[in-house]
Amino acid sequence: DIQMTQSPSTLSASVGDRVTITCRASQSISTWLAWYKQKPGKAPTLVISKASHLESGVPSRFSGSGSGTEFTLTISSLHPDDFAIYHCQQYHSYSPTFGQGTKVEIK
């Protein structure tokens, strides 16, 4: 299976900060990468697909980049609703795998 590793595991930030989360794949996945946001006790919601495609309804302060094995999710200016856990997921293989998640918490 393709291993996905996110960093950091926890990120402490304030409203208005710019934050970046990194996701690394154990082998090249081209741009077959999705990002999800998950609030406590809730299901994940799709934020970005194909590494950089912003899903409908997702605020433009979210952006994704990368290809191959290294990817980033950036939030340009944190809003209160953005404090959550973010998961990356590769869909290059028929066994999709997720990173361990990055918790964005209030500093």
Place this chain on the structure above:
Amino acid sequence: EVQLVESGGGLVRPGGSLRLSCAASGFTFSRYWMHWVRQVPGKGLLWVSRINSDATSAGYADSVKGRFTISRDNARDTLYLQMNSLRAEDTAVYFCARDVGNCFGDRCYGDYYFDSWGQGILVTVSS
């Protein structure tokens, strides 16, 4: 509005069985591949299984292969996960999820990422 509602979870002893259901509404269920994904509380997400739109093929994570069976009833807009020989490490919240997918005529394909999720159902395997 797309809705996915899981049911059938609960407490079961090791070695026992449980069947999860996922009732779908708000979209043409028979045109989409569907998946199960699980999450140990406080941990990451783990893909469990997928089934194609007409139930002719399925795939499983190695950790559940031979113990879990995914199925669907397109007439009832319902997805299932039959879980046998349950182990303590199967304890998790189980989500059903809709594949983004695409259809070309009568053939529908899966993309293996997910645009709609159920609220999740807790399965606890413990003696």
